Every structure is written in structure tokens, then in C-alpha cells.
Amino acid sequence: MESVMLDTLDQCMLHALQIDGRVPFSRIAAVLDVSDRTVARRFGRLRAAGALRVSAVPHSHVAADTQWLVRLRVHPRAATGVARTLAARHDTAWVTELSGGTEIVCLFRVPGNGAAPLAMLSAHPGIVEVTAQRLLRHLMDHRWRGRMSALTEQQLAGIHPPDTATPDPVRLTDLDRRLFRMLSADGRAACADLARQVDWSESAVRRRLTELRGAGMLLFDVEVEPALFGFSAQCLLWLSVTPSRLNTVAASLAADTETAYLGATTGRHNLLAVTLSRDAGTLYSYLSERIGALPGVEQVETAPITAYAKRFAPAQMSRAS
Template sequence: MPPSQKDGYVPGLTRGIELDATDRALIAELQVDGRVPFVELGRRLGLSEKTVRNRVSALLSSDVIRIIGLTDPRMLGFEAIAMVGLTTDPAVPASQIAAEIAGIRDIDYVVVTTGRYSIMVEILATSPERLRHVIERQIGPIAGVRSMEIFPCFSLFYQKARFLAEGPASGVRSSPLSELDRRLAMVLSTDGRMPFRVAADRLGISETQVRARVSAMLEARQLSILAIMNPLAVGRSVAWLGLKIAPGARCEDVASHLADDPSVSYVFICGGRFDLFVEVICDNDSQLYSAIDKRFRSDRRIANAELFYYLDLHYKILSDID
């Protein structure tokens, strides 16, 4: 259990923090490869191994980052996934409602946003029945929630948690896993730097098998091992885009095209008012506007793009809601 987890509540990744240049450089390297040896990190950054180890330990213990194996949540048993847009009573602060929702175990992402919704929530549930329970019995009764619009997930098409590191980044795409790979991915979802011999002991297989399977999943983009953090903690500008696909265009074709955009971190194919939800992360508001205007609104296959700008974000890890 993470040190921050008490009485069933997981506060998620810290936002109100100050990171110096060394912290940012370390996180950037760990977003490229979460398992890079500390001695190698020190060599790259001109630091001692002890300094690197202490810095990374401090970042982990304070919940600034977590180093995890990132994969499709469906492969870890979350079979019912949905985005929910909430309208709220102006008399109740949206931030207060969002904080209460973030305490629900099945919630991994809560955004206070602009636009038609005051709050947007991603739910990862183990079954449709559990999803319905969370919506009706846990979110619905919260004081200040006026209405909900539910967008069931058909596919988590693409996810990428890297945004500090320079250069191109490959995200995880939805792809079936074998039972062994699923179990291995679940183990690494709690600790991406877990020694392979420890993972092997837990799964009852050899260390050589673990190394081979992890390498294969990384190569197939079924798994990524990296440091993740709240992007608002480092001043990034973030927004959801709700996209309606034009008649005649294929949703998966558009999703595949958008996944190649360096500013896109998440592509969620859904039902309802929108066909796609796309998360865009940029260095600042100017870049965010430019990306949306030039790369999305100019695409003839997109009939409509609606912006939901992040004002605040509660971000948890899959292993914390397991």
C-alpha cells in the first residue's frame, strides 16, 4: 500500500510542489525509461549515484511521481470504463465536489474544467454492475452534482504519460495480453522498478522469462515502464477535446492519426454525444491553442471539437484503485 493511502482514500499524485532543475531532469530521464539504472542516470546528469538514489526516493515517497508499468486497464481486469461529464450547482465549489469524487476508489481521473461540464471523471470499474453502482450510489448523491452525462468506453485507443522528456515518444496501444503477460503487467503496475527476480518469484517463473516477456511487451507497445506525474504540477497546459467525427469518416482512422501527434497523450473512443475524447498536453496555453486550432479544427474528418480546459486535476494510479 502506498504511504499516502489511508482509510481507503488515495490523494493521488501531488500537485502543489516545487521542482528544481535536477528533479525535472531526473523525471525526464525516467519518463523515457523508468528502469534506467541509477548509476547510468548519474552519468547522464553529472550526479553521483547516491544523489540520484536519494532524489528519486524523495520524489517517490512524497507522491510527486510513481514509476509504473503502464498498460491498457482492461488487461488488468477493469472491464467497464466510462467518462462522465458533470454539471454542478454554482453554490458548491467545483473543486470541493471534485475532491470528494476523487476519494472514490474506482475513480482514477477527476478534472475541474471549463465548458459545458464543470467536472469530468474517468471511472475504471471491474464490471458494468460496479460502474452503475459508482455512478448512481457514489457520485450521484454528492451535494452539488446537478446532472451527469455518461460516455461508455469502447476502446482506450492510446495512452502516453510522457511529457517532460524531449524527442518522440511511443505510447501504449490497446492490445490483448496472454495470461502470463497480464499477470506480469499487473505486478509491474505497482512498481515499475521491481527487480525482475522478485517479479519472477511472485509469478512462479524464471527471471529469464520475466526479462523476455517484458522486452516483448515493450517492443509491441503493450507496456511502457516510466515515471508518471500530474502534468499540472510542472505548469503544463492540458485539455480534453470532445470530438464528433464527420459522416463517412472512420473513428479508428481518426484515432490512429491523432495518436501520432506529439501533443496527444490519450485517445478514448466512446459512445454518446462525442465519438472521441482526446487529451492534449502542451508547454503553455499558446501552444495548446495552436495545437487545437491547426491540428484538430482543420481536420475535415472532425465535424466538431469541443474544448474542456483543465483548471485542476486529481490523478491516481491503477494499482491504487485495484
């Protein structure tokens, strides 16, 4: 990724896009009191540098897919190749390499109550061991607070997404899934471009996007490297929590700025967290003084994230088709 820095205007624009990934640049410009061209130029600069990507994905609860968290122990020399192979699959939501180059963690989404493709993974010559846990529930109803604190309440009121308080039911079609695949790559893709790729008319695409958003089916995420906000230590945590205290622990961690994601899983550990800290020292303090002091936390396994081969928002990933 090209070296970039975020100023206040960039952070405000990113916050606005996180609220509504398809909000017109003209609306962002009006809220921030700058020109449309300024917003478009800032967006283009960050995207060209590989520092920004907007993805639009179906709501995980409504899409009714099964999500599997898969941990792979790999040969060090094979790690990058395995990660790239997994990232190219349509049924992976995110793929990350962990420290040491011997482990990869990814999230699969399969239709209905389908199983993770463990047999296929085990047959890969670069993969030594495969384990899978089902992701039972997402335990955060908001995104990482570190990238959503730039706009004032008055500015937020000017960048609100479509009202989804009383959604009408929508049945997903095969054509919808083709549309999702395009939007997961570029959530701001023009309707004309989407129409050409999914072989619909532009008016049909525009109308369908309105229906999907109105039904609460389509959500947006802005992928930005946390280091640009000053958070350089990314970590996966597997926590073993006393079942009776699981909701209490999750609610407590969800309120922390360091927490980017929380999910309940099956397996030896029942809580998965993605945390962001400014450096190794603050990560140590967070683990020892914050998480270590929470009643009900029995065990914590940590693994620093060194690279993402694929990154969508865990709470709302793209569906395979």
C-alpha cells in the first residue's frame, strides 16, 4: 500500500461512508462544507493508494447462511500461497495470516446449514492441520469506534442511511447473489456498471438496490488500514468464558475502543475477538489489566495479525453464489 496519512477531512469522509457507503459525494460535501470535487478527489486518492475500499454485503442474519471460523496450520513456505488461494474463493469472507507464518484463519460462509469444506482443505499439500468452529452469533451491533468518531451529531444527521425501521420482506434470487458479488468488490459501483455485469437493466438494478436496502438486506463497510488511525497492533483473541457470564463479558468488551469485532463460537473457546491497540505495550496492558480482570474469563489465546489476504466486515460478509 502506498504511504498515506489521514487528516480531519479524510476521517470525516470515511465516517460518512461508514454510515452510508453509497451516500453521494455531494451530500458529504454539503455536510463538511467543502466542494463535491474535493470529496471525490480525497476518495480517489485513498482508493488509488490501496488505503480504502467500500464493500456492500448482505446482512448476515437475514441471508441465513452458516458461518465457519476455520484455523489452518500451514507450512511456512506455503502460507502466502494458501492465503491467496483462500482469498480467491467466493465462499470466504476474510482471510488473515498470523504471526510466525504458520497459521491462517479464515471465515467461510456456506448456504443454509452447510458444512465448511474441510475435506478439500485437508487435501491441500501446504496445509498441515485444519480445525473449524461454527460462528453462532455476532455480539456487536456497531463497527469499530476508532474510525467512527470524526463527525458531530449534527453532521451525522445529514448523512443518514435509508430508513430500515419497518422493512418489507425480500426473497433473495440468484440474480441478487450475482449483484452481491459485484458489490462486495466495490460497494460504490455505478448502477450502469452493475447492470452490465449482472445483465440487468440499469433501472432494474437501481430499483433492486433500493428494495434490498429498504429491507435491511444490504449493509456497507469501509475497509481502512487501522494503522492510519494510529492503531498498529492487530490481534485475534480466543477467549474461554464461563457460559453464564458470556453475555456480560461480551457487552463489556464491545464497549471498548480496542474491540473491532466479537462473536460467539463453538469449540474449546467460546468467544472470538479482534482487537486493535496502538502498539505492543498498550496491547499488553489491555490483555493484563482489562481482559485479565474481567470475571468469567478463564483463558485467553492471542495471535497477532500480520496480514490480510482478504478482509470484509465480519458482522456482514458477502455470500457465496
